[in-house]
Amino acid sequence: MRSYASLVELRHLLETPGDLIVHAMGRSYGDSALYSRVLLSRRFNKILEFNPQTGRVTCEAGVTLADLIETFLPRGWFLSVVPGTKFISVGGAIASDVHGKNHHQQGCFSECVEAFSLILPDGQEVHVSRRKNRPLFLATCGGMGLTGVIATATLRLQPIPSAYMRETVLRCAKLQEIFELFEAHQDVPYSVAWIDCLASGEHLGRSILMMGDHAEDGPLQLSRPRPLNIPLELPSFVLNKHSVSFFNHLYYHGKLDQVVGRLTPLEDFFFPLDRISHWNRMYGRRGFTQYQLVLPQAASLTGLTEILKRISAAGLGSFLGVLKLFGQGNDNLLSFPLKGYSLAVDFKIESKLFPFLRELDRVVLDHGGRLYLTKDVRMSAETFRRGYPRWQEFALLRERHGLKAKFNSLQSLRLGV
Numbered sequence: 001m002r003s004y005a006s007l008v009e010l011r012h013l014l015e016t017p018g019d020l021i022v023h024a025m026g027r028s029y030g031d032s033a034l035y036s037r038v039l040l041s042r043r044f045n046k047i048l049e050f051n052p053q054t055g056r057v058t059c060e061a062g063v064t065l066a067d068l069i070e071t072f073l074p075r076g077w078f079l080s081v082v083p084g085t086k087f088i089s090v091g092g093a094i095a096s097d098v099h100g101k102n103h104h105q106q107g108c109f110s111e112c113v114e115a116f117s118l119i120l121p122d123g124q125e126v127h128v129s130r131r132k133n134r135p136l137f138l139a140t141c142g143g144m145g146l147t148g149v150i151a152t153a154t155l156r157l158q159p160i161p162s163a164y165m166r167e168t169v170l171r172c173a174k175l176q177e178i179f180e181l182f183e184a185h186q187d188v189p190y191s192v193a194w195i196d197c198l199a200s201g202e203h204l205g206r207s208i209l210m211m212g213d214h215a216e217d218g219p220l221q222l223s224r225p226r227p228l229n230i231p232l233e234l235p236s237f238v239l240n241k242h243s244v245s246f247f248n249h250l251y252y253h254g255k256l257d258q259v260v261g262r263l264t265p266l267e268d269f270f271f272p273l274d275r276i277s278h279w280n281r282m283y284g285r286r287g288f289t290q291y292q293l294v295l296p297q298a299a300s301l302t303g304l305t306e307i308l309k310r311i312s313a314a315g316l317g318s319f320l321g322v323l324k325l326f327g328q329g330n331d332n333l334l335s336f337p338l339k340g341y342s343l344a345v346d347f348k349i350e351s352k353l354f355p356f357l358r359e360l361d362r363v364v365l366d367h368g369g370r371l372y373l374t375k376d377v378r379m380s381a382e383t384f385r386r387g388y389p390r391w392q393e394f395a396l397l398r399e400r401h402g403l404k405a406k407f408n409s410l411q412s413l414r415l416g417v
Helices: 007-015 066-077 088-096 135-138 175-185 242-253 267-271 279-283 297-314 353-366 383-389 391-400 410-415
Strands: 021-023 038-040 049-050 057-060 115-120 123-130 149-156 164-172 190-195 207-214 259-266 288-296 317-326 341-346
Touching: 007 115, 007 149, 007 297, 049 066, 057 066, 066 088, 088 149, 115 135, 123 135, 135 391, 164 175, 175 190, 175 207, 175 297, 175 317, 207 267, 242 317, 259 267, 288 297, 288 353, 297 317, 297 341, 297 353, 341 353, 353 383, 383 410
Parallel strands: 021 038
Antiparallel strands: 049 057, 057 149, 115 123, 115 149, 164 207, 164 259, 190 207, 190 317, 288 341, 317 341
């Protein structure tokens, strides 16, 4: 691994023979930022400019979302789109075109990106926006770091009145009910559901829907919560069908049927897992993979019913199952969301898992869906190409700009792009 702290040093590293991939915080669950040569961008972490009237901020790509929140939340500004963790870099958020709990209203992270500078293999720095070098914008947002090194980015923050959320929680008995509630509450800015992936029969798809909006008033400073820590890897046998089913039963029935307008700290609402250090140790030494899919809205009920039945019958799902309603997709070549429902499930790594996930791949493709590249560690090239119909445009752009000879990852080689 090599790190760089200036554009001069970066250009020197790019001149050395061989291909590489940029690696920042390492929060991608798969192999999209792994390769035989890795270029670390964490030291490229300065906030360069901020306009307090418009919320326009320019920063280096190694700045994390946590850095931006810590700096600008006390001033009444917050990111328009955040994923489930704040410990990712701005460059990584662009490369993954991350989405959050408000995709149905705000879309992906790229919607708040006004421009960025991109370093090409020959060391040339190009300015990229929706109007200038537009093909590079559409390929880089969601392009998994395969279009060059993002050096700086200009983002548009949103003003907020408080560091708290008004949260509403609804308990749902089955999949049809959670779909109806998602669609009936599309006017609420943020929504996400925990889903019991091991429930079956008449309880299939039972869920807890959590919705929220920024509180209308309140302090902009949050007291720091006491962090939790999982000190060691749990034995693999601890996480099994019976223990997960028991936890899911307690979690589902431990919630009130309805909570309306509860005042909740912003970070608890958006980043609940960030409080738990080394939470991945719950899955044991072999670790876990997250399987995240999206299906078109018309096919979501049928497709997710089949997928949940298969997960429940196999007994492989964990207690971390997340369901979201997405809005319209965007024009970016490899962005994940499309209008419909997304399901994300964590699976403990074990011998029978990957053959089972290949079964789920077929269901996803048969219903017109795709898998999320940022969470992927094992999808086939065929699954990728069927799920991302514009992959050839992306591959041709890489060829045209000489990117394929310099920027590659283990994932890009596996998927053939």
